[in-house]
Amino acid sequence: MEIIRASDMGFCFGVRRAVEMAERAAAELGELTSLGSVVHNQQVVRRLAELGVQVVRTPADAHGRAVIVPSHGVAPEVMAEAARRGLRVIDATCPMVTRSQQWAKRLSRDGFTVIIFGNPDHPEVRGVLGWAxxxxxxxxxxxxxxxxxxxxxxxxxxxxxxxEGRFASFVGSLLDLHLKGIREMRVINTLCNATTSKQAATRELARKVDLMIVVGGRESANTRHLAEVASAEGVETHQVEEASQIDAAWLRGRARVGITAGASTPNEAIDAVAARLRELA
Ligand code: SF4
Known part of the structure; x- marks a missing residue:
């Protein structure tokens, strides 16, 4: 059985930057808190917890300790509350997310109602809603x-x-359903290049293999989208958080297995999955 890795997968620059900022702050301060998971990956969260980074929900839960803002960002009210409480804030918001927040702020100030295509419960979307x-x-x-x-x-x-496909389709539906009532509409492409590049690599690999394994956290939106992209190519696809979740039955009769991984998946998790696949093969 041949095991092929996607040409682009795993940690993106935004996640790597957030994890490195959390590691540096933990080394300097001994202990600090993060406003939600620094990244959506349990292995990374566990490793950071060992270094002294405790996940909290709000600045009030930090009890005076420094707070790190995760790569997904937070709403401005959360930043203001941390400042009111005199907390030291380490802002690890990914620059791509900051760009979306700034667009939301500018467009709402210019009189537009901002429509976000995304999961309203995801921290990034909740944050961008706040900036509008x-x-x-x-x-x-x-x-x-x-x-x-x-x-x-x-x-x-x-x-x-x-x-890209889902965003384009969403904008198309918006026009189909609401054009009559729209006087002015702006579309800002706030998709992340790191994400679209991983999706393209996943699509290319999914066409060559007869099974795809997508490695990444269940809460990770970009990992779930990689699984959707692979499935859309008609290949059997499974998402796993760690190597132990691979079922030997999936591999029966497979000649080529592809691996891809979300932007918050560390290399160790990808290597462990590849090793487990070799073992089972
Ligand atoms: S996926 Fe893109 S937007 Fe999200 S953290 Fe990575 S680089 Fe930033």
């Missing part, structure tokens, strides 16, 4: 557009980790 100062809505899919009443000036952004 209450003049924003988030939609997880096109179905949610059917019954909504939209204002006449709208600006559309995407969660950074969506796929």
């Amino acid at each position: 100062q209450g003049k924003a809505m988030a939609f997880p899919d096109e179905n949610a557009l059917q019954s909504v009443l939209l204002p006449s000036r709208i600006a559309v952004l995407s969660q950074t980790t969506q796929t």
Whole structure:
């Protein structure tokens, strides 16, 4: 059985930067907190916890300790609360997410209602909604557009980790369903290059193999989208968080198995999956 790795996978620059900032801060301060997981990967969160980084929900839970803002960013009210409490803030928001936040701020200030294509419960989307100062809505899919009443000036952004195809289709549906009531519409491409490049590499690999293993956390939106991209090519695809979750039955009769991994998946997890596949083969 041949095992082939995607040409681009694993840690993106935003995640690597956030993890390195958390490691440096832990070495300097001994202990600190993070406002939600620094990245959506349990192995990374466990390793950072061993270094002294404790996950909390709000600045109030930090009890005076320094807080690190995760790569997904937070709403400005959260930053303001941390400042009010006099906490030291280490901002590890990914620059690509900061760009979305700044667009949301600027567009809402210019009178647009910001429409975000993304999961309203995802920390990145919750943060970007906050930067639009209450003049924003988030939609997880096109179905949610059917019954909504939209204002006449709208600006559309995407969660950074969506796929190009799904974003294009969302914008198309928006026009199909609401063009009559729209006077002005702006579309800002806030998709992340690191994500689209991994999706392209996954698509290319999925066409060559007869089984795909996608390595990454269940909460990781970009990992889930990689699994969707691979499945869309018609190849059997399984998402695993760690090597122990690989079922030997998946490999029966397979000649070529592809591996890809989300942006928050560390190399150790990818190597462990490859080693487990070789063992089972
Ligand atoms: S996937 Fe893109 S937006 Fe998200 S952390 Fe990585 S580089 Fe930043």
